[in-house]
Amino acid sequence: MDYQAILEEIHEEIKPEIGRGKVADYIPALSSVDPQQFAFSIVTAEGERYNVGESDKNFSIQSISKLFTFTLALDIYSRDLYKRVGVEPSGTPFNSLVQLEYEQGIPRNPFINAGALVITDSLITHYHDDYKAFERIINFIRDISDDPTVSFDPEVSTSEMDHGFRNLSLAHLMKSFDNLDNDPRTVVQTYFKQCAMSMSSEKLARAMLYLANGGTDPLTEKVYITPQQTRRINAVMLTCGHYDASGEFAFHVGLPGKSGVGGGIVAVVPGKMGICVWSPALNKYGNSHAGTLALEKFVEKTGLSIF
Ligand code: GLU
Numbered sequence: 001m002d003y004q005a006i007l008e009e010i011h012e013e014i015k016p017e018i019g020r021g022k023v024a025d026y027i028p029a030l031s032s033v034d035p036q037q038f039a040f041s042i043v044t045a046e047g048e049r050y051n052v053g054e055s056d057k058n059f060s061i062q063s064i065s066k067l068f069t070f071t072l073a074l075d076i077y078s079r080d081l082y083k084r085v086g087v088e089p090s091g092t093p094f095n096s097l098v099q100l101e102y103e104q105g106i107p108r109n110p111f112i113n114a115g116a117l118v119i120t121d122s123l124i125t126h127y128h129d130d131y132k133a134f135e136r137i138i139n140f141i142r143d144i145s146d147d148p149t150v151s152f153d154p155e156v157s158t159s160e161m162d163h164g165f166r167n168l169s170l171a172h173l174m175k176s177f178d179n180l181d182n183d184p185r186t187v188v189q190t191y192f193k194q195c196a197m198s199m200s201s202e203k204l205a206r207a208m209l210y211l212a213n214g215g216t217d218p219l220t221e222k223v224y225i226t227p228q229q230t231r232r233i234n235a236v237m238l239t240c241g242h243y244d245a246s247g248e249f250a251f252h253v254g255l256p257g258k259s260g261v262g263g264g265i266v267a268v269v270p271g272k273m274g275i276c277v278w279s280p281a282l283n284k285y286g287n288s289h290a291g292t293l294a295l296e297k298f299v300e301k302t303g304l305s306i307f
Pocket of ligand 1: 160
């Protein structure tokens with residue numbers, strides 16, 4: 001299949017949609033991002049790379065980071081992790097407090113904010129302090145993207161901390177239910193740093209390869225997790241990766257995927273490739289508007305849906 005030609009066709013067709021929607025302005029440092037940007041990258045299990053648009057421009061990965069911390073925590077705690085966080089779609093917005101109250105501090109899944117906070121908390125506990133936990137997170141992301149220069153943007157994490165009242169509320173609520181080991185502020189701060197990782201679409205597509213290949217990087221042959229754990233992560237991505245629009249994404253795209261409010265969406269074609277699309281303007285669910293449509297076009301043109 002001529003992937004380069006397909007990406008170029010999608011880029012052309014998607015142009016009228018780029019910029020439609022709204023950039024995430026609840027994080028002030030993200031409010032000034034130019035909404036007219038777009039990139040689409042594919043990295044195959046054989047290491048072939050295909051790109052269109054601004055595929056080497058770094059953006060804030062935000063919730064895409066939840067995938068990487070989930071991977072690390074699953075490797076450490078195995079199924080004990082599920083005592084603290086579930087694997088059911090929430091049907092609620094990503095930062096909702098309501099469900100957490102009536103489900104007694106156990107978040108529905110690792111991809112809503114409450115679940116991701118529990119996961120980050122579990123890493124801080126395991127590594128005994130927040131700096132070591134963050135160092136592990138950043139090194140893991142460097143490893144899977146095969147790029148030692150990948151880093152985070154302190155301006156974004158500080159900006160989010162200055163306005164992080166809702167995430168602090170989630171952390172405090174879970175602490176009150178005894179589902180947080182560490183200081184809520186420390187957990188939220190570490191979580192904002194992982195969200196502020198800055199990467200391009202090409203790097204993120206590359207970083208998805210271990211999830212496209214049963215937990216082992218097909219290019220470096222490093223083993224990160226088991227094939228069974230990989231299936232679990234991909235299943236949770238499919239059912240919970242787009243918050244309360246996860247059903248829609250499965251319906252229209254049909255690939256395990258994870259979005260972030262920086263406008264990035266990563267996806268996996270099992271056995272074949274890692275994908276990342278980026279366009280900062282978001283739809284009402286907090287997912288990239290043009291990115292979602294571009295992925296829909298991609299599966300229509302290639303037939304590469306898991307269904
Ligand atoms: N840092 C963001 C938050 O907690 C992540 C949300 C997202 O990307 O969906 O609000």
